Amino acid sequence: xxxxxxxxxxxxxxxxxxxxxxxxxxxxxxxxxxxxxxxxxxxxxxxxxxxxxxxxxxxxxxxxxxxxxxxxxxxxxxxxxxxxxxxxxxxxxxxxxxxxxxxxxxxxxxxxxxxxxxxxxxx
Amino acid sequence: xxxxxxxxxxxxxxxxxxxxxxxxxxxxxxxxxxxxxxxxxxxxxxxxxxxxxxxxxxxxxxxxxxxxxxxxxxxxxxxxxxxxxxxxxxxxxxxxxxxxxxxxxxxxxxxxxxxxxxxxxxxxxxxxxxxxxxxxxxxxxxxxxxxxxxxxxxxxxxxxxxxxxxxxxxxxxxxxxxxxxxxxxxxxxxxxxxxxxxxxxxxxxxxxxxxxxxxxxxxxxxxxxxxxxxxxxxxxxxxxxxxxxxxxxxxxxxxxxxxxxxxxxxxxxxxxxxxxxxxxxxxxxxxxxxxxxxxxxxxxxxxxxxxxxxxxxxxxxxxxxxxxxxxxxxxxxxxxxxxxxxxxxxxxxxxxxxxxxxxxxxxxxxxxxxxxxxxxxxxxxxxxxxxxxxxxxxxxxxxxxxxxxxxxxxxxxxxxxxxxxxxxxxxxxxxxxxxxxxxxxxxxxxxxxxxxxxxxxxxxxxxxxxxxxxxxxxxxxxxxxxxxxxxxxxxxxxxxxxx
Numbered sequence: 174x175x176x177x178x179x180x181x182x183x184x185x186x187x188x189x190x191x192x193x194x195x196x197x198x199x200x201x202x203x204x205x206x207x208x209x210x211x212x213x214x215x216x217x218x219x220x221x222x223x224x225x226x227x228x229x230x231x232x233x234x235x236x237x238x239x240x241x242x243x244x245x246x247x248x249x250x251x252x253x254x255x256x257x258x259x260x261x262x263x264x265x266x267x268x269x270x271x272x273x274x275x276x277x278x279x280x281x282x283x284x285x286x287x288x289x290x291x292x293x294x295x296x
Numbered sequence: 297x298x299x300x301x302x303x304x305x306x307x308x309x310x311x312x313x314x315x316x317x318x319x320x321x322x323x324x325x326x327x328x329x330x331x332x333x334x335x336x337x338x339x340x341x342x343x344x345x346x347x348x349x350x351x352x353x354x355x356x357x358x359x360x361x362x363x364x365x366x367x368x369x370x371x372x373x374x375x376x377x378x379x380x381x382x383x384x385x386x387x388x389x390x391x392x393x394x395x396x397x398x399x400x401x402x403x404x405x406x407x408x409x410x411x412x413x414x415x416x417x418x419x420x421x422x423x424x425x426x427x428x429x430x431x432x433x434x435x436x437x438x439x440x441x442x443x444x445x446x447x448x449x450x451x452x453x454x455x456x457x458x459x460x461x462x463x464x465x466x467x468x469x470x471x472x473x474x475x476x477x478x479x480x481x482x483x484x485x486x487x488x489x490x491x492x493x494x495x496x497x498x499x500x501x502x503x504x505x506x507x508x509x510x511x512x513x514x515x516x517x518x519x520x521x522x523x524x525x526x527x528x529x530x531x532x533x534x535x536x537x538x539x540x541x542x543x544x545x546x547x548x549x550x551x552x553x554x555x556x557x558x559x560x561x562x563x564x565x566x567x568x569x570x571x572x573x574x575x576x577x578x579x580x581x582x583x584x585x586x587x588x589x590x591x592x593x594x595x596x597x598x599x600x601x602x603x604x605x606x607x608x609x610x611x612x613x614x615x616x617x618x619x620x621x622x623x624x625x626x627x628x629x630x631x632x633x634x635x636x637x638x639x640x641x642x643x644x645x646x647x648x649x650x651x652x653x654x655x656x657x658x659x660x661x662x663x664x665x666x667x668x669x670x671x672x673x674x675x676x677x678x679x680x681x682x683x684x685x686x687x688x689x690x691x692x693x694x695x696x697x698x699x700x701x702x703x704x705x706x707x708x709x710x711x712x713x714x715x716x717x718x719x720x721x722x723x724x725x726x727x728x729x730x731x732x733x734x735x736x737x738x739x740x741x742x743x744x745x746x747x748x749x750x751x752x753x754x755x756x757x758x759x760x761x762x763x764x765x766x767x768x769x770x771x772x773x774x775x776x777x778x779x780x781x782x783x784x785x786x787x788x789x790x791x792x793x794x795x
Contacts, residue, residue, distance in 0.1 A: 186458060193467035199474050259457035260450070264515070280461040281497055284468035 175287035181222035210234025244273035253294040301327040302334035302348040350377040362393040372418040439652040440739035449507035509642035516559040530567040544582030578604035595666040607655040675719035678708035705729035724753040748790040
């Protein structure tokens with residue numbers, strides 16, 4: 174059993190997934206991925222990752238709802254959630270408060286940003 | 297044309313009918329002997345004009361007009377009065393009469409003229425209403441188009457950002473060597489790719505910012521703060537860029553600048569824009585940012601001064617327009633959207649400030665902007681009740697207002713003359729002259745008195761009176777007792793609208 178920290182990435186863009194997986198694996202994290210919101214919630218509950226990177230616009234269930242479902246469940250609400258969004262129009266800073274997420278990253282992000290934020294929450 | 301004559305005196309009705317026949321306009325005349333009957337006829341039949349006696353048994357002409365306006369009936373309406381009282385005339389016109397005619401020896405000659413005048417007025421009014429409606433509709437349409445445009449822009453921006461994320465990350469991963477060693481040539485070309493992806497990102501940000509600013513949708517997080525802090529941040533970011541080009545970048549900061557309200561992220565954006573422009577157009581020397589306070593104008597002045605080539609006089613007016621880049625289309629080598637300065641201008645203006653440039657070609661440029669230091673408004677409260685004065689004073693002082701108080705109307709008038717307050721809060725019932733008297737004297741003695749007045753009253757019937765006079769005097773009111781929030785929101789909105 175490895176003691177590596179596990180990060181769940183939920184994003185429907187395969188190319189973005191691929192770059193994020195590469196980066197985080199290099200940094201020593203174990204990665205699990207989901208390409209839609211519903212699978213995201215299921216995987217989060219099954220695998221109990223240490224952190225979730227969550228895109229806002231997702232098929233089947235959007236990121237806000239994924240976050241809300243996890244944050245309203247005592248078993249999972251402690252898992253830090255970082256939103257990823259390409260939209261600067263939807264006042265993400267207010268949304269993370271509303272849905273109880275820990276942080277957000279705006280796409281496109283700077284190379285260090287992703288790792289720095291992940292490290293900030295799970296080391 | 298169908299005319300209705302409402303007249304209780306049969307002799308007068310006959311006279312009016314005769315005058316109308318004599319006019320020889322082919323009028324079709326019906327008559328009613330009392331107001332109720334007349335009203336029913338107006339509503340049930342369609343008339344082109346009503347001639348109504350002022351004094352009728354039961355309802356008066358005024359009541360008829362009121363009832364008509366309740367039923368949204370608008371017709372050329374002429375009132376026949378026995379006296380030429382201005383007061384009655386004004387009252388009638390206010391209720392929707394189009395003209396009036398006095399029942400005297402000139403009645404026969406005057407009536408046709410008055411009828412024509414009423415019809416003309418009615419037509420002008422209808423035409424005005426039609427035009428206003430058209431204008432409203434086309435404004436609505438424009439607003440809708442604007443909405444579509446701005447939501448389109450933000451949608452496009454979102455769509456562009458997603459692929460850009462993958463490109464940017466792909467390049468970054470290769471560049472940092474984590475996907476394997478790269479050689480010098482590969483690095484050079486990846487650097488080129490990275491630079492241009494970053495440029496593309498900036499362009500998308502600019503376009504989106506601009507569209508948000510243009511539709512006034514940008515939300516400003518206004519906070520009281522020290523603009524010098526923001527300047528220091530910008531200098532820290534831009535200093536390496538300047539030094540790379542052998543230029544200096546320095547901040548000349550005066551230690552005593554008042555705190556002002558601004559959105560620090562947006563101000564950072566403006567300063568970065570000005571400083572990076574200055575660096576871009578400077579070959580020798582450098583850039584200096586200074587900040588000072590203009591105590592007379594109550595503003596903070598920020599200046600970004602460079603020793604670059606300066607701007608030609610002809611180019612100065614174009615500078616803050618959108619999509620403008622100096623040097624013409626063949627020299628777009630600076631790599632922007634040409635939106636930077638117009639975005640800065642919008643941001644500064646939505647902060648209540650102003651931005652401009654002073655430049656001499658060949659000698660460098662100075663970009664300056666001013667931001668307002670929040671004014672401390674002076675408010676005079678007039679009330680003979682010391683308790684009310686105390687409460688108002690507490691509410692106002694706690695919120696940064698300067699408070700003057702007067703315990704009588706005469707004292708208040710004196711205080712207004714000597715202190716020129718920005719806002720007057722006056723109670724209706726005072727122990728010497730009434731609140732109305734204060735206002736009337738103020739307006740008549742000094743035609744230019746245009747500062748806002750807030751009327752207080754604790755009595756329902758007085759409030760009704762204020763409401764009736766609201767139109768002519770434009771008097772906003774507040775009823776006692778009120779709480780802090782009610783009072784301050786009135787005060788603030790009055791001052792805001794006035795400024």
